[in-house]
Amino acid sequence: MTASSPTSAHRARRRFGQHFLKDRDVVDEVITTIAPCPGQTFVEIGPGLGALTEPLLDAGVNLQVIEIDRDLVTMMKRRAEEHDRLTVHNADALVFDLRSIKPVNDNLRVVGNLPYNISTPLIFHLLRFRDSITDMHFMLQNEVVDRLVADAGDRAYGRLSVMTQLYCVPEKMFEVGPRAFSPPPKVDSAVIRMTPREQPAAEVYDLQVFEALVKTAFSMRRKTLRNSLRRLVDQPQWERAGIDPSRRAETLHVVEFAALSNEVSGI
Incomplete structure (x- = not known):
């Protein structure tokens, strides 16, 4: 099988955010970017009509697919009867426990053409x-990819950037136009590689405090940090963290958010 065909009997369901990848050249570029090797264990989220599934199996990987659409699960299970390296899970990826999958060699590699309506909570x-996880390769809305890879000071820099970059190194690989999908989305897409760090970008004493600071700071990003975080951070904590409270959230690097949250944690 090659890329998904728009003539497939299965109709894309809006409630699942389905846009099936159909462009053979794009599929080839995605597979080349992923560079699968025989024996590796992959998890594919939302395999859809199987545009990436078959090339991954052809590469000799052990593939576990997670699909919420029961009609597509039925199609995938028929394929699994022909592939002893393919396992199908009818489940919601937002609650699926990846620890239930035991890789044959090394850690898991995760791939997927993710539904744009759940991409952010799914990444979290x-x-x-x-x-x-060894690495993750996703097709996402281009705007979301730009937010994931943004640096402090960039307009796209925000909560998603900080929370992701604390634990991963994100890399934008290439952009994909709407015509590569059926039905075509109304926005451009892009492929991103996310590689978990061996150690977080900064030491965080209390993750809940860190998350609360980041979320609150960016919920009022036009305000200075003194105003947006006035209920969470006092003047001595600003001074000990070495951060000027007249700055705005989008100017703080991950390590600075960590330093501030550690002061607030008081550990």
Whole structure:
């Protein structure tokens, strides 16, 4: 099988955010970017009509697919009868426990053409299993990819950038136009590689405090940090962290958010 065909009997369901990859050249570029090797264990989230599934199996990997659409699961299970390296899970990826999958060799490699309506919460969910993951390659809305890779000071820099970069090194690989999908989305897409760090970018004493600071700071990003975080941070804590509270959230690097949250934690 090659890329998904728009003539497939299965109709894309809006509630699942389905846009099936159909462009053979794009599929080839994605597979080349992923560079699968025989014997590796892959998890594919939302395999859809199998545009990436078959090339991955052809590469000799052990493939576990997670699909919420029961009709597509039925199609995938028929393929699994012909592939002893393919396992199908009818499940919601937002709550699926990746620790239930035991890789044959090394850690898991995760791939997927993710539904754009759940991409951010799904990434946050997957970060919980970062110690079990070698890398992640996703097709996402281009705007989301730009937010993931943004540096402090960039307009796209925000909560998603900080929380992701604390644990991963994100790399934008290439952009993909709407015509590569059926039905075509109304936005451009891009492929991103996310590689979990061996150690977080900064030491965080209390993750809940860190998350609260980051979320609150960016919820009022036009305000100075003194105003947006006035209920969470006092003047001595600003001074000990070495951060000027007249700055705005988008100017703080991950390590600075960590230093501030550690002062607030008081550990």
